[in-house]
Amino acid sequence: MKSLLLCLFCFVFSICYSQQTEEFKQVKNYYNQHRSMLNTEFKKKFDAETDNASKISIKNDFVFFMKKMDSIENTALVGALLKVKNTEDLNNLNLQKNMKPSADQSKIYPFTDKTADYPGGINALRTEVAQLFYSDAVNSDINPVKTNVAFVVEKNGTISNVKAEGDNFIFNRQAEIALYSVSGIFSPAIINGDPVRCRFKLPLTLNIE
Known part of the structure; x- marks a missing residue:
């Protein structure tokens, strides 16, 4: 069994354009619809069967198909991750190219009047990342x-520029997908009454048993 442990720290500094997680939402919605259809069909077959051994076989087939669906969905999410990162890289390059000195957005903010907050707090974010x-x-x-x-x-509370740094490439990639896939919108950090961009750091540990 594999279990995920999370610790959360917050650092503040400015960044580039926001990247919505619409790519990940579309993938998840698509595969959730297919899971729902499979669940309905397997339930009909399970309820119609009277033999207990056959019921167990149907249940095992259902678990197998759902695991396959998870694997296929993950492949699609990896593709979405690459697309999002490429889009962000292009946006960052365009921002640097067009940025004027008087409108420099690269200033680091070591302190804010109000830190960014996830709906339900840090524990809600930890729980959702572990589930995803x-x-x-x-x-x-x-x-x-x-x-x-x-x-x-x-500034609008969305997540962007997710970057995982660790020794295991696949673990890093899965961590990035999970962060991009969270459903909530942060309340942004505030300085002098205005929203500012801020950076969070989330250490993740996976125990493989």
């Missing part, structure tokens, strides 16, 4: 597996 993390994709001879995920909370 696809640990079955991660294999490692080193246990536990660790990474540090840095991401930006934009």
